[in-house]
Amino acid sequence: MEIFSEKRVRVKKIKTKSGELQTPFFMPDATRGFIKSMSGKDLKDAGVGPMVVNTYHLYLQPGMELIKKSVSPCQNFDGQGNIHKFMNWDKPLLSDSGGYQVFSLIHKNPQMGKITDDGVEFRSPLDGSKHYITPEKAIQIQFDLGVDMMVCLDDPPPNSHTKEKIEAAVDRTLAWAKRCMIEYKKQIKERKIEKENKPLIFCVIQGGEYLDLRKKCVEGLIEIGFSKEGGPAMRWDGYGFGARHVDSEGNFLEKVLEYTAKLIPEDSLRFALGIGTPEDIVRSVQMGWDMFDCVIPTREARHGKIFLWKDDNLEGEFYKTVNITNSKFKDDFSAIDENCDCELCLNYSRAYLHHIFKMKDPLAARIASIHNLKFYTNLMKKIRGEM
Numbered sequence: 001m002e003i004f005s006e007k008r009v010r011v012k013k014i015k016t017k018s019g020e021l022q023t024p025f026f027m028p029d030a031t032r033g034f035i036k037s038m039s040g041k042d043l044k045d046a047g048v049g050p051m052v053v054n055t056y057h058l059y060l061q062p063g064m065e066l067i068k069k070s071v072s073p074c075q076n077f078d079g080q081g082n083i084h085k086f087m088n089w090d091k092p093l094l095s096d097s098g099g100y101q102v103f104s105l106i107h108k109n110p111q112m113g114k115i116t117d118d119g120v121e122f123r124s125p126l127d128g129s130k131h132y133i134t135p136e137k138a139i140q141i142q143f144d145l146g147v148d149m150m151v152c153l154d155d156p157p158p159n160s161h162t163k164e165k166i167e168a169a170v171d172r173t174l175a176w177a178k179r180c181m182i183e184y185k186k187q188i189k190e191r192k193i194e195k196e197n198k199p200l201i202f203c204v205i206q207g208g209e210y211l212d213l214r215k216k217c218v219e220g221l222i223e224i225g226f227s228k229e230g231g232p233a234m235r236w237d238g239y240g241f242g243a244r245h246v247d248s249e250g251n252f253l254e255k256v257l258e259y260t261a262k263l264i265p266e267d268s269l270r271f272a273l274g275i276g277t278p279e280d281i282v283r284s285v286q287m288g289w290d291m292f293d294c295v296i297p298t299r300e301a302r303h304g305k306i307f308l309w310k311d312d313n314l315e316g317e318f319y320k321t322v323n324i325t326n327s328k329f330k331d332d333f334s335a336i337d338e339n340c341d342c343e344l345c346l347n348y349s350r351a352y353l354h355h356i357f358k359m360k361d362p363l364a365a366r367i368a369s370i371h372n373l374k375f376y377t378n379l380m381k382k383i384r385g386e387m
Helices: 041-044 055-060 064-069 085-088 099-108 135-145 164-191 209-225 254-263 280-286 296-302 345-347 350-358 362-383
Strands: 013-016 019-022 026-028 051-054 094-095 114-115 120-123 129-131 150-153 200-204 238-241 268-273 293-294 305-309 319-323
Touching: 013 362, 019 238, 026 041, 026 051, 026 362, 041 362, 051 055, 055 064, 055 129, 055 135, 064 085, 064 135, 085 094, 094 200, 094 362, 099 114, 114 150, 129 135, 135 150, 135 164, 164 200, 164 209, 200 209, 200 268, 209 254, 254 280, 280 362, 296 305, 345 362, 350 362
Parallel strands: 026 293, 051 094, 094 150, 150 200, 200 238, 238 268, 268 293
Antiparallel strands: 013 019, 114 120, 120 129, 305 319
């Protein structure tokens, strides 16, 4: 089914060391190396391919030394432990830098750390221990994770900050991107990584709601990609949209997202970080964004919120959500979605799912998460014209 005109969807194939991906695609957030209540088989049954892991969280727990020693039970340890082996996941993984989490921690509670031009000092919310992350260390950690795609450390200020503060964050983001690229080149050389196994590297565009600052950031990032400092010039594989994609009132920053997408080189991937509602994904794809990640499908599932199709045509209100814990589903013995072939829809009624949510059984979160991820898998297939 053709949902959009060809010009509005950037369908392209990209290669990673863990397999080929076709844009546009969505990545569930396996933040700490797992998605709550779900096994690897559950994820694959739902059609999940690439996922996002979080550098900050994995660095704190379980820690990099353990991950570097990791091996799945079905493998022999070859001295090259990584997050793929720790999770036993053979499909592509992207690690974000953890910058958003660290900066959110500090912005909410300045006593938890401080931001300088050199890096970020922060206290672990787990045990209060002190840590220091620089752009170089963020890249080193991501190489140790062994991911397929990695993201530079950036400075993501709240959109509510003054223009002066946001411009300072743009300047710091550019300075750190340059240091990340130099370290990236260094790690590839030191680890003797062949071209076909080279992880893709993404920079991040800051600038808040100010179009001129977004432009300044993109132009500075492009220039870094042509720099030969630290080794031969290496252009960014992709550019991410930094900071929140909504304003203080929750309104989608359509103008900013559309303008920023047009600034990014045509042959580079465009990563809309954190964008995850179905309608926001659809409108972002129409602007030219290629990649998306969010906790929404699984987080909502764990609270009993189920995604259902209303219309195959991805225009207007093409889906709805229902709260399965609502009393009206107590004696509803129909399938969740008669057109869905996930484990939940093929085997259990709405009444049964309502019951196990009320009983707080872990099965509820598991099968609801499978369904919602299947919904998102099919959403991306429809966008790409595969359904």
